Amino acid sequence: MVHVHLSGGVSSAAHHKYRASLARGNVLFFQALQWKELHTYFHQAPLESTYSYVRKDRANVARYTDAVCRLCRRENMKLFLKGERCLSDKCAINKRNYAPGQHGQRRTKLSEYGLQLREKQKVKRTYGVLELQFRRYFQKAARSKEVTGSELLILLERRLDNVVYLMGFADSRAQARQLIRHGHVRVNGRRVNIPSFLIKQGDSVEPRERSRNLDVVRSLAERLNQKQIPAWLHVDTEQMRGVVQTLPKRHDLTMPFHEQLIVELYSK
Ligand SMILES: [Zn+2]
Numbered sequence: 470m471v472h473v474h475l476s477g478g479v480s481s482a483a484h485h486k487y488r489a490s491l492a493r494g495n496v497l498f499f500q501a502l503q504w505k506e507l508h509t510y511f512h513q514a515p516l517e518s519t520y521s522y523v524r525k526d527r528a529n530v531a532r533y534t535d536a537v538c539r540l541c542r543r544e545n546m547k548l549f550l551k552g553e554r555c556l557s558d559k560c561a562i563n564k565r566n567y568a569p570g571q572h573g574q575r576r577t578k579l580s581e582y583g584l585q586l587r588e589k590q591k592v593k594r595t596y597g598v599l600e601l602q603f604r605r606y607f608q609k610a611a612r613s614k615e616v617t618g619s620e621l622l623i624l625l626e627r628r629l630d631n632v633v634y635l636m637g638f639a640d641s642r643a644q645a646r647q648l649i650r651h652g653h654v655r656v657n658g659r660r661v662n663i664p665s666f667l668i669k670q671g672d673s674v675e676p677r678e679r680s681r682n683l684d685v686v687r688s689l690a691e692r693l694n695q696k697q698i699p700a701w702l703h704v705d706t707e708q709m710r711g712v713v714q715t716l717p718k719r720h721d722l723t724m725p726f727h728e729q730l731i732v733e734l735y736s737k
Contacts, residue, residue, distance in 0.1 A: 531599055537643075538562060539569045544591045546725075552640030585734035588727050595724060596625045597642050602665070607735050618728030619719040626717045629656065629674070630664040636704050636711035637696035638676055638689060653680035668713050675710040699723075 537550040538561040547555040547562060554560055567573045579587065593603050610620035625631065630639075630646040633654055639645035646664040648654055654661060655677050656668065668674065676686050693706045701721050704711040 533594075533597075536561070540594050542567065542569050542573070544587065544594065546591070548591070548595055550594065550597070550641060550643060552644065582734070585730045588730040589734055592622070592625070592726055592728070592731065595642075596628065596631060597646060598625065598628075598665075604735070607731070611735075616719075618732045621731065622719065622722055622726060622728055623717055624667070626722060627667045628664065629654070629661060629666040629668055632668050632674055632702070632711070632713065635699055636674060636702055637693045637698065638674075638686070638709070638711070640685075640689065644685070648676070648680070648685075653677050653683065653686070670713055670716050672713045673710060674713070675708075681709060 537548070538554065538559070540550060541548050541555060541560055541562040542565060545562075545566075545568070547560060549555045555562075558564070561569075565573075568577075577583075589603075593600070598606070606624045607617075607621055610617045610624055613620050615623075630642050630649055633639050633645035633649060634642045638654070639648055649662055649664045649666075652660055652662050653676055655675050656666065657673055660677065676683075680686055681690070690706075690709055693704065693709070696704075698704050699717070699721050701713065701715045701717045702711055703714050
């Protein structure tokens with residue numbers, strides 16, 4: 470999602486319309502055209518370069534479409550957003566191990582806020598969640614009885630696109646999301662095309678019968694045996710079927726996240 474800075478001193482019909490709509494939390498529901506206007510208006514730059522907006526079921530879905538390994542450089546760690554790519558030397562971090570952009574090579578000492586922000590962005594980008602939805606996960610975690618930081622990560626980990634990826638039915642979370650969006654995934658025998666669907670204990674997840682002939686799914690099936698699968702999931706490689714044995718715990722997550730920094734950031 471684009472960050473929108475509403476500065477004062479500008480008055481136009483559009484500005485007031487956006488300000489009112491943003492105040493209601495309607496950021497995600499702008500028409501595609503309005504989004505472009507909004508971005509151009511506040512940033513004096515066209516939107517198309519970085520984000521594309523897809524109209525689907527009358528909701529606009531925002532998606533990051535720029536070079537993903539630039540994000541590896543920004544976060545100074547491999548994020549595996551394109552699956553295997555980060556393991557090859559195609560990952561840009563291998564060639565230029567510094568932050569992207571004109572000032573990427575400057576010496577920097579991050580402020581406290583800087584550290585918190587980078588940690589949040591790292592987690593957001595890993596799971597492919599945009600700001601508004603990420604904040605909703607945080608609020609949900611904060612309302613629960615559990616430790617907010619761990620609960621936030623666990624909620625993200627329970628997303629269907631993440632589970633499809635972890636089970637080895639997709640090379641990356643982004644690919645998993647597309648398979649789900651296009652109706653190739655079944656949960657408990659029923660088609661679910663919502664990537665943010667939260668799985669529960671005992672749920673079974675599998676590529677749809679007809680979809681197993683897709684090239685992507687087929688090539689993954691051949692590699693399924695070699696895939697390291699977290700202990701809370703079980704995958705029957707013959708049947709191409711996964712089961713959620715238990716819900717994940719904090720120690721099941723292997724990415725080096727410092728979720729406390731995110732809690733601090735949002736608690737300001
Ligand atoms: Zn990379």
